[in-house]
Amino acid sequence: MTAITANGASARTLRWRTPWLFLLPFLALFAAMYVAPIVFAFVQSLFTLQRSGLGLAAPTLSFDPFANYARVFSDDEFVASLGRVLVFGAVQVPIMLGLALLIALLLDSKSARGRGFFRLASFLPFAVPTVVAAVMWSFLYSPVTSPINGFLEQAFGFTIPFFSEELALWSVANVVTWCWTGYNMFIIYSALQTIPGEMLEAAKLDGASATRIAWSIKIPMVRPAIILTTVFSIIGSAQLFNEPTVLKPISGGAITSTYTPLMAAQASVAAQNYPYAAAQSVVLAVLVGVASFVFFKVTGRGER
Amino acid sequence: MKKTALRSVGLAGALATGIALTACTSGGLPSADAPVEIDFWGWAPGYAEAVDAYNASQDAVTVNYEEVASGAKGGYEKMLNAVTAGNAPCLAQVGYETLTSFAAQGALEDVSEIAAADEDEFSPATWSAMSVGDAVFGAPVDQGPMAMFYNTEVFESLGLAVPTTWDEYKAAAETIHAADPSKFISATYLNYDYAGFDWQAEAPWFGVEGDAWDVSIDSPEGEQVASYWQGMVDEGLMSPAPMWDQSWYTGIGDGSIATHVGAVWIAGVLKGSAPDGAGKWAVAPMPQWNAGDEVTGNVGGSGTAVLKGCENPEAAWDFAHFMSTDPDTFSALVTTAGLYPAATELLSLPVLSEGDDYFGGQKIYEVFAESFAQVANGWVWGPTMPETVGYLDDALSKAWAGDGTIADALVATQEKTVAGLDAQGLSVAE
Numbered sequence: 001m002t003a004i005t006a007n008g009a010s011a012r013t014l015r016w017r018t019p020w021l022f023l024l025p026f027l028a029l030f031a032a033m034y035v036a037p038i039v040f041a042f043v044q045s046l047f048t049l050q051r052s053g054l055g056l057a058a059p060t061l062s063f064d065p066f067a068n069y070a071r072v073f074s075d076d077e078f079v080a081s082l083g084r085v086l087v088f089g090a091v092q093v094p095i096m097l098g099l100a101l102l103i104a105l106l107l108d109s110k111s112a113r114g115r116g117f118f119r120l121a122s123f124l125p126f127a128v129p130t131v132v133a134a135v136m137w138s139f140l141y142s143p144v145t146s147p148i149n150g151f152l153e154q155a156f157g158f159t160i161p162f163f164s165e166e167l168a169l170w171s172v173a174n175v176v177t178w179c180w181t182g183y184n185m186f187i188i189y190s191a192l193q194t195i196p197g198e199m200l201e202a203a204k205l206d207g208a209s210a211t212r213i214a215w216s217i218k219i220p221m222v223r224p225a226i227i228l229t230t231v232f233s234i235i236g237s238a239q240l241f242n243e244p245t246v247l248k249p250i251s252g253g254a255i256t257s258t259y260t261p262l263m264a265a266q267a268s269v270a271a272q273n274y275p276y277a278a279a280q281s282v283v284l285a286v287l288v289g290v291a292s293f294v295f296f297k298v299t300g301r302g303e304r
Numbered sequence: 305m306k307k308t309a310l311r312s313v314g315l316a317g318a319l320a321t322g323i324a325l326t327a328c329t330s331g332g333l334p335s336a337d338a339p340v341e342i343d344f345w346g347w348a349p350g351y352a353e354a355v356d357a358y359n360a361s362q363d364a365v366t367v368n369y370e371e372v373a374s375g376a377k378g379g380y381e382k383m384l385n386a387v388t389a390g391n392a393p394c395l396a397q398v399g400y401e402t403l404t405s406f407a408a409q410g411a412l413e414d415v416s417e418i419a420a421a422d423e424d425e426f427s428p429a430t431w432s433a434m435s436v437g438d439a440v441f442g443a444p445v446d447q448g449p450m451a452m453f454y455n456t457e458v459f460e461s462l463g464l465a466v467p468t469t470w471d472e473y474k475a476a477a478e479t480i481h482a483a484d485p486s487k488f489i490s491a492t493y494l495n496y497d498y499a500g501f502d503w504q505a506e507a508p509w510f511g512v513e514g515d516a517w518d519v520s521i522d523s524p525e526g527e528q529v530a531s532y533w534q535g536m537v538d539e540g541l542m543s544p545a546p547m548w549d550q551s552w553y554t555g556i557g558d559g560s561i562a563t564h565v566g567a568v569w570i571a572g573v574l575k576g577s578a579p580d581g582a583g584k585w586a587v588a589p590m591p592q593w594n595a596g597d598e599v600t601g602n603v604g605g606s607g608t609a610v611l612k613g614c615e616n617p618e619a620a621w622d623f624a625h626f627m628s629t630d631p632d633t634f635s636a637l638v639t640t641a642g643l644y645p646a647a648t649e650l651l652s653l654p655v656l657s658e659g660d661d662y663f664g665g666q667k668i669y670e671v672f673a674e675s676f677a678q679v680a681n682g683w684v685w686g687p688t689m690p691e692t693v694g695y696l697d698d699a700l701s702k703a704w705a706g707d708g709t710i711a712d713a714l715v716a717t718q719e720k721t722v723a724g725l726d727a728q729g730l731s732v733a734e
Binding site: 049050051052053054055056057058059071139142143144145163165249250251252253254256257258267269270271272273274 | 384
């Protein structure tokens with residue numbers, strides 16, 4: 001040990017090596033659980049399944065780098081699923097984050113009553129696993145036994161066709177909003193806590209109303225949190241899977257097995273076409289990466 | 305500096321110790337006289353007890369049973385993924401409809417050399433259902449001859465006779481719905497449950513012509529079946545409760561779903577998941593297209609297949625053979641799961657001629673014994689069934705909900721299936 005520290009060159013190597021040793025557990029897991037599967041999926045997407053005759057022997061893989069990608073973009077159902085999550089994200093994300101911001105501001109306001117209760121109540125849906133939440137909503141949406149429609153029928157004489165062609169996507173959006181508003185609220189609420197008290201006090205002394213303070217001070221101050229939650233939500237929309245999958249069996253065909261890009265990729269896995277599923281996943285990942293990057297660029301420009 | 309160096313050494317040391325410990329625990333060799341371990345994945349009710357009975361009956365082989373989601377609900381996917389990943393169990397429950405697809409993925413182990421001696425114990429149809437060409441991939445367990453399950457309370461309260469033809473069935477549907485708009489003759493049918501109707505109508509979805517697949521999901525015979533059910537949908541006679549959903553079980557229990565035309569194992573499903581229906585249900589022969597005909601279809605039926613990579617196919621076969629042929633074990637499977645044996649000796653099991661309390665004491669298996677003898681010949685399953693039923697269900701669910709027609713759903717399934725086969729280089733006969 002003394003020999004090592006006495007030698008200057010070794011000490012430098014050690015100084016260089018120490019942080020890497022600390023990073024090692026993370027890097028090892030990151031490489032094994034994240035990078036390796038992505039590389040594997042990409043490599044796999046360059047092959048196609050090939051069989052012949054009756055195909056009663058195991059299929060072989062042949063290298064054909066563009067075949068799967070050409071098929072992805074000419075696959076009407078996959079393209080439609082991309083369009084669907086795009087519409088979903090464009091509508092659902094602003095509504096959910098608007099709600100989250102509103103609740104966070106209300107909880108943060110000086111005059112809030114029962115803050116602890118409301119904070120917990122709005123966060124609680126996040127504690128329910130999304131699959132369980134979707135199962136619960138599937139009971140509420142059930143075409144036969146929906147208590148919501150039961151009540152509407154009794155009270156007002158009409159029912160909501162939750163799984164009509166037009167409404168199905170928004171029925172899914174409702175479940176997602178229910179699950180995730182509290183989570184996003186909590187991130188924004190935490191950011192609100194970090195606003196220095198003297199700043200708010202100064203605004204108050206200048207005669208700003210609570211609404212004015214929220215609009216001109218609090219919201220600009222929590223902008224980074226809002227951007228963060230937006231990016232999370234964009235990614236979440238693109239990866240929409242649990243909720244539509246659970247609702248599919250009761251949707252009367254409105255939710256198909258290729259309803260979202262991930263469901264489409266999953267359907268390819270079910271059909272044992274791993275290379276095609278890999279190509280679909282890679283395309284989705286690239287599109288999400290581009291969307292997130294563009295969003296950061298656009299919002300970052302405003303900041304400067 | 306010294307401290308840092310020590311820390312990093314400590315970290316490396318800890319990692320090294322961890323590795324050494326792992327190496328130690330995985331290093332032990334099984335002793336020579338320990339029993340052979342066989343893993344088995346399935347989902348039929350009663351399989352766990354069958355495995356226990358086998359383990360208790362001998363010491364040489366220990367079977368570890370794991371219950372997985374039923375095939376079409378993710379079980380098959382899990383099995384095929386496990387085969388691809390190289391960590392599949394030795395044995396798996398595989399439905400006859402999916403066996404060819406499993407074989408086409410190279411996911412099965414040919415055990416014909418071990419199994420050939422036992423071939424005579426099984427009905428020829430089920431044996432061939434577990435084989436492709438000369439290769440045998442496992443032991444057939446049960447089969448799914450169809451009949452009509454019906455709620456006697458609903459039929460008696462309306463003074464309705466039990467329908468024997470599909471025309472009578474539709475008339476009954478109209479009467480039931482007219483008497484009480486919340487009641488329906490039946491819920492809708494998807495994938496293999498729907499295929500049973502085409503099977504009865506002798507409209508097979510696949511065939512083999514030389515070295516090519518003949519795909520006939522949109523056959524004229526099948527279109528007639530489709531237009532019959534289309535008529536039922538158009539008149540609003542089908543329950544909106546999706547089969548297998550909680551609302552379906554509720555409807556079976558409370559009489560709002562008056563019949564289900566399906567396989568013998570539906571008896572096990574009803575007993576297990578719709579206890580409210582006890583005493584209300586009975587079984588009658590499957591309705592016929594022409595009065596006096598005696599043709600039925602088949603839904604499901606499965607075998608215990610040996611998956612690729614099984615290191616001990618002899619032991620695997622020993623268990624598979626036991627579960628399919630042991631009289632006591634199979635009697636329990638009849639009672640709990642409503643399984644109808646593939647082994648011909650077991651057709652004379654006493655339990656198959658006993659009354660069943662759930663069905664008001666009716667000897668239901670006598671109906672299925674008749675149906676079993678009337679199952680139409682010539683049905684062939686294709687090589688990409690998971691894909692095909694995926695296409696079918698997407699379109700068929702819409703059709704049942706009034707969006708598009710059933711006939712169009714079959715045409716769409718036909719086109720997509722053929723395109724899928726073409727894309728993989730399989731030969732399709734024109």
